[in-house]
Amino acid sequence: MSTETRTYSFEARLPDVAKMMSMSGLEYLRGILSGEFPAAPIAATLGFAPTEFEHGRAVFEGVPDRYTYNPLGSVHGGWAATILDSAMGCAIHTTLPAGKGYTTVDLDIKLVRAITSRVGKLRCEAKIVHSGGSIATAEGRVIDEAGTLYAHGTTTCAVLTAR
Numbered sequence: 001m002s003t004e005t006r007t008y009s010f011e012a013r014l015p016d017v018a019k020m021m022s023m024s025g026l027e028y029l030r031g032i033l034s035g036e037f038p039a040a041p042i043a044a045t046l047g048f049a050p051t052e053f054e055h056g057r058a059v060f061e062g063v064p065d066r067y068t069y070n071p072l073g074s075v076h077g078g079w080a081a082t083i084l085d086s087a088m089g090c091a092i093h094t095t096l097p098a099g100k101g102y103t104t105v106d107l108d109i110k111l112v113r114a115i116t117s118r119v120g121k122l123r124c125e126a127k128i129v130h131s132g133g134s135i136a137t138a139e140g141r142v143i144d145e146a147g148t149l150y151a152h153g154t155t156t157c158a159v160l161t162a163r
Helices: 017-021 025-034 041-046 077-093
Strands: 048-054 057-062 100-111 122-131 135-144 149-161
Touching: 017 100, 025 048, 025 077, 041 048, 041 057, 041 077, 048 077, 057 077, 077 100, 077 122, 077 135, 077 149, 122 149
Parallel strands: none
Antiparallel strands: 048 057, 057 122, 100 149, 122 135, 135 149
């Protein structure tokens, strides 16, 4: 049996929920990009990171490596699901005012092409479809640098008010 060891670093700071809820979603997410606030550890675990946030839009980029493989010799579908869930949720978060949060209630993804470590960097672009007072929806696409589609999805999130 051959084994490999993987060591990685992730953001150890915990989010300050009171600070987060005092800011608009876009302000808070931009604070993550600048390093003012901690990034989500799951992104480091799976090898992707947020790269852009603007109102109604979020972009994450990552390189799926061998440690994300399933037993069939390709990247586990959970990698694509997680980067899509992250980007689509953040696209929704960018539209929320201070005092509002969200949680995913539905995630639908379609894997249209096998992902392997040979594809290199992938980009997940997500945009808002609807942002209401209690429900928000977004859609996202996972593409390579040439624009080839690997996966796409939609999400529905509940919009929450801080207690």
